[in-house]
Amino acid sequence: MKMQKSFLGTLFVSAVLLGTSCAVPSARKTQTTAPATKTVGVSSPELVDVEPPSVLAELPTDVQPDPPSPVPAADQPAVDHALKTVRVLLADNQSSAKIEHSGRIYVYTQNLDKTYKVSSAGALSVRFAGNGRVQVGSLKSEKPIIIEPAKDTLLTWNNNLYAGKIVVVPAQHTFILVEHVDLENYLYGVLPYEMSYSWPLEALKAQAVAARTYTLRTLENVKNQHFDLYSDVRSQMYKGGGKQYPSVKQAVDATKSKVLTYNDKLFYTYYHGNCGGGTDDVKSWNHGSKTIKPLSGASCAYDKHSKSYSFKQDIPYAKVSTFVHNAGLAGSVKSVGVAQRTSTGRATLLTVRTNKGHKNFSCNKFRLATGLRSCKLTKLQLSGSTLHAAGHGYGHGIGMCQDGANGMAKAGKTYEQILANYYPGSKLTTLKK
Numbered sequence: 001m002k003m004q005k006s007f008l009g010t011l012f013v014s015a016v017l018l019g020t021s022c023a024v025p026s027a028r029k030t031q032t033t034a035p036a037t038k039t040v041g042v043s044s045p046e047l048v049d050v051e052p053p054s055v056l057a058e059l060p061t062d063v064q065p066d067p068p069s070p071v072p073a074a075d076q077p078a079v080d081h082a083l084k085t086v087r088v089l090l091a092d093n094q095s096s097a098k099i100e101h102s103g104r105i106y107v108y109t110q111n112l113d114k115t116y117k118v119s120s121a122g123a124l125s126v127r128f129a130g131n132g133r134v135q136v137g138s139l140k141s142e143k144p145i146i147i148e149p150a151k152d153t154l155l156t157w158n159n160n161l162y163a164g165k166i167v168v169v170p171a172q173h174t175f176i177l178v179e180h181v182d183l184e185n186y187l188y189g190v191l192p193y194e195m196s197y198s199w200p201l202e203a204l205k206a207q208a209v210a211a212r213t214y215t216l217r218t219l220e221n222v223k224n225q226h227f228d229l230y231s232d233v234r235s236q237m238y239k240g241g242g243k244q245y246p247s248v249k250q251a252v253d254a255t256k257s258k259v260l261t262y263n264d265k266l267f268y269t270y271y272h273g274n275c276g277g278g279t280d281d282v283k284s285w286n287h288g289s290k291t292i293k294p295l296s297g298a299s300c301a302y303d304k305h306s307k308s309y310s311f312k313q314d315i316p317y318a319k320v321s322t323f324v325h326n327a328g329l330a331g332s333v334k335s336v337g338v339a340q341r342t343s344t345g346r347a348t349l350l351t352v353r354t355n356k357g358h359k360n361f362s363c364n365k366f367r368l369a370t371g372l373r374s375c376k377l378t379k380l381q382l383s384g385s386t387l388h389a390a391g392h393g394y395g396h397g398i399g400m401c402q403d404g405a406n407g408m409a410k411a412g413k414t415y416e417q418i419l420a421n422y423y424p425g426s427k428l429t430t431l432k433k
């Protein structure tokens with residue numbers, strides 16, 4: 001999970017602590033790659049401007065059996081608690097898109113002044129139509145256009161399946177696509193991309209609670225008018241909740257409405273791939289930040305089985321040099337070394353020396369910029385055109401260690417025990433309806 005400036009506010013501040021990437025979940029690739037989702041509907045790969053023949057002849061909006069549901073006002077983060085709608089940015093800067101639908105859909109503007117429906121499976125062409133307008137099928141508007149699937153209809157965009165509404169929002173010379181989806185359905189589309197769906201159920205349940213809590217905490221600080229979350233590492237990886245893996249569905253459903261709190265408040269339940277034998281205090285990433293007990297570090301005795309526990313890595317000089325120059329130190333890089341570590345051995349500061357001077361940098365920022373797997377380093381040596389690195393873990397090392405959660409589940413621990421270990425002092429709470 002990782003974030004961006006338009007989120008600003010506390011969310012951004014917190015994210016920055018860890019660097020854009022960690023904000024949350026690890027950017028790790030899941031060990032089991034999820035199978036490609038099937039494309040629903042039209043088989044033609046061409047962008048056809050569909051003028052749905054059934055559109056205009058259908059029943060008027062007010063007597064449709066499945067009328068469009070209200071769209072939450074842009075500045076109003078929807079309903080409370082478990083059935084909250086989350087608004088996920090699927091894509092920005094789009095000039096055209098094809099959205100397929102497996103069955104009936106409704107297409108309408110936010111104020112319902114223009115509306116139509118399509119009764120059978122097909123594909124909609126979406127495009128920027130000039131003068132600040134977007135066009136979806138036959139409907140053009142300078143206001144957002146909503147594509148709402150009827151019950152049991154799924155939308156497909158970019159080979160991913162979505163169960164929520166897709167909102168096409170005009171931007172200056174392009175448009176953005178935002179899905180409005182129920183929180184629990186959103187989690188179906190997060191889990192398989194943040195943790196392998198083949199892992200034990202208790203690990204998946206722990207991940208479900210962490211992802212749910214992170215999401216709801218994020219929603220407390222949304223600043224963007226049109227969306228709450230990104231669908232990539234800036235928030236949490238998300239590829240649509242229309243494709244449901246049985247293990248994931250089971251984990252999400254079994255923990256429905258369950259979140260972690262500390263002092264009766266939600267907190268950012270960061271997680272990462274592998275901590276290398278122990279997690280760290282969130283404060284170690286930003287000395288000015290406030291820490292809380294659940295994010296103060298935890299022991300981890302269950303992650304050594306993973307190939308991510310140890311690493312050796314060669315980083316090209318060019319990546320190091322680009323980072324250093326962008327961060328304000330000129331000259332050719334002569335050495336990179338660890339200047340400061342936490343008690344677990346995780347580097348917090350690196351010193352870079354060039355022929356023009358030297359400067360300390362946050363190891364977390366260096367990691368995100370260069371692709372270094374972890375700052376829990378045992379070796380960092382510049383030799384010729386390569387920076388040789390070795391160490392333990394993968395990711396930022398704050399909050400839940402996913403490999404450790406897997407290991408604990410395999411050792412027979414419950415998801416409650418897993419969460420209690422990685423978020424010490426937190427309370428598993430069920431949201432009221």
Ligand SMILES: [Zn+2]
Binds near residue numbers: 275303402
């Ligand atoms: Zn660990």
